[in-house]
Amino acid sequence: MSKISLKLNSWTVAAGISMIATTLGLSMSAVQSQSVKTIAIDGSSTVFPITEAVAEEFQKSQGGRVRVTVGVSGTGGGFKKFCRGETDISGASRPILQKEIEACKAAGIRYMELPVAYDAITVVVNPQNTWAKNLSVAELKKMWEPGAQGKVNSWSLIRKGFPNAPLKLFGPGANSGTFDYFTEAIVGKAKSSRGDFTASEDDNVLVQGVSRDKNAIGYFGYAYYAENQKRLKAVPVNGVLPSPTTVKNGSYSPLSRPLFIYVSSKSVDKPEVKQFVQFYLRNGAKFAQETRYVALPASAYTTAQSHFGKKRFGTVFGGKEAVGLKIDELLRREAQ
Template sequence: MKKLTLGGKIGRITPALAAAVMGLTITASPVLAADKLVKIDGSSTVYPITEAVAEEFQKAKRGAVKVTVGISGTGGGFKKFCRGEIDLSGASRPILKKEMEACKQAGIQYIELPVAYDALTVVVNPQNTWVKSMTVDELKKIWEPAAQGKITKWNQVNPAWPNQPLKLFGPGADSGTFDYFTEAVVGKAKSSRGDFTASEDDNVLVQGVSRDRGGLGYFGYAYYAENSKKLKAVPIVEKAGKPAVSPSIDTVKNGSYQPLSRPIFIYVNAKSVDKPEVKEFVDFYLNQAPKLSKAVKYVPLPDKAYALAKSNFAKKKTGTGFGGEPEVGVSVEELLQREGKH
């Protein structure tokens, strides 16, 4: 590169300076992908759908936008979201009062968008020949705080089961799945024994149960479906006298898989929607959610639910259709009514 003397100082000619000296107009180079970034974090349950959407979106944009998807759990995601660190947060339960307050104090407004339904799945090792089904009461007996250090063998849960060590695997305390399961089974969110192997990464739980004959765990249906050769899903009896129901797309749709069916969400920072790449990504997400949620073994919402979500997003309708309290057994119809309120 040639040297140019300016006011007695030696400097190197940059393309912009050369253009200025020659009286030329220089056009800015295209924005690099790193400059257009959509940041997402949150639920490991919502992750498979969001990751699939992110991959398709980045392909469609031919590298013009980068989408990052983290897994810090629903609670961990909301912490980042309410600090304004991310554009979207995946959540396997609705936002709670303390998170609503944190967002309010930080001036973060959010758009709540349900994207699919999940069948929270209880799994055992394939070598477990004794469990044909489990009642909600049996699950409570295993997971309630009073069980800690006491219920350590299968025959302590049901005398018909063997004197086999019971090894438990479950999501960590930052997980929305942990919140939902404890609310549905024990009767109070986050009320659980603590002596189990906990992880925000569901793949760690899959490995744990698949390697231990006495293992039992729970997580979103997608992780079971992906690993069905090395895990066994347990049919659940909601109440005495009711039949045992296995988790599946059909049993979630018809409402018979209770109490472990639940809607899953993305929350969008309303201010982030001003960024074209974020708006475009969320529009793409809502258009692709029916197909991609099915592809990763979740239950798509009815068409009218996605139409309502698109309408709410287009209007930038902020807030939540829930009251900030954990809830169990919200049907598709109930969800639609709530999300439709203004």
């Protein structure tokens, strides 16, 4: 089992707990601990594996002088903490939205938006599912739209020829950026979804749910599928399977999307935060690949480093989702 697989598969978070401290075995005396600097990060469960990997290596490089905590409140939950000034950095699986921009502004917090990788939201079924060999966006909408609640409860209602078997749905919770993006891309409106499904901010709960039920279907970030391929089966969407290749060439649409970190203006001048972000961007491609996401081209990390160095605040997305955004389109926006 790979190193990141062990992390992903062993990561279980009790309901209601949103902060995971990655202390990573650093021991120090009480005297020493008084001088240890802490970097507080929260947000997306999708971005978590990348940031956790970066945090581990960065802490090692600092020899115990810096502690990094990585929380998992979901993208929306993370922005709430970020805009209250509770965190230095927020991980996000979608761009910051207008209401979050306004919340940060009201608190006097500006932010730097830095893309760190690309992801493919992956639709998965149980390996014993022999019928869902491909699903269209329209069929996924039929499953997940609000009007399906209490009505579309059998696979036979999705497509003629599918079995009369219960449709068991697993998906991210309402604070998740993955939930926001998926509903926008599939249903046509962010957060527009039926409510009668098993929801969790912990993607490993979703992995377990689908892997244990022949009739289950769910969705989450590609890394959680890639590390559990023996327990899950990915479903092509509109005939295309998610993969680094289909993300890079833009054919896995509309479920490919960029991943970000946001750095607070109140934290950017802290030496430890500055060093951490620089470390993150210098090694972004390596950590994206290690955690089974799609690395951005080298030019994207160079641009991000330049923007960070120049303290370029704000977002290039205008407070809106960016459904179906291809990597080359992201690079053009970021270069402006």
